[in-house]
Amino acid sequence: MDTSAGRILKFLIEKHRLTENQIDIDTPLFSSGLLDSFALVELVTFLESGGSIRFKAKDVTLENLDTVARIANFLKQQ
Numbered sequence: 001m002d003t004s005a006g007r008i009l010k011f012l013i014e015k016h017r018l019t020e021n022q023i024d025i026d027t028p029l030f031s032s033g034l035l036d037s038f039a040l041v042e043l044v045t046f047l048e049s050g051g052s053i054r055f056k057a058k059d060v061t062l063e064n065l066d067t068v069a070r071i072a073n074f075l076k077q078q
Contacts (some may be wrong), residue, residue, distance in 0.1 A: 007065040011046055012068070015039075025068040040065065047071070051078050 005025045012023060016039060029035045035043075043065070044055050053075060064074040 002008050005068050007070055008047075008068050012043070015042060015046075023068075025072075027068070031062055031066075043071075044051050047075065 009025060048054055065071055
């Protein structure tokens, strides 16, 4: 699965009906309130759907998942 920032950004824009003016790779997703905990579950499910990663509870943090750039960086390290 392509876990690039572009693919993640595209998923978030399409799934949550956002515009490119509302979100970019450095936009805080959860700490800003743009997305909620339900969106977090959908995001983790989307990322795991490729089968190459499984999130542990300790991995689901703002440090790892609050921006598209952080998500892409976290996935590269896995």
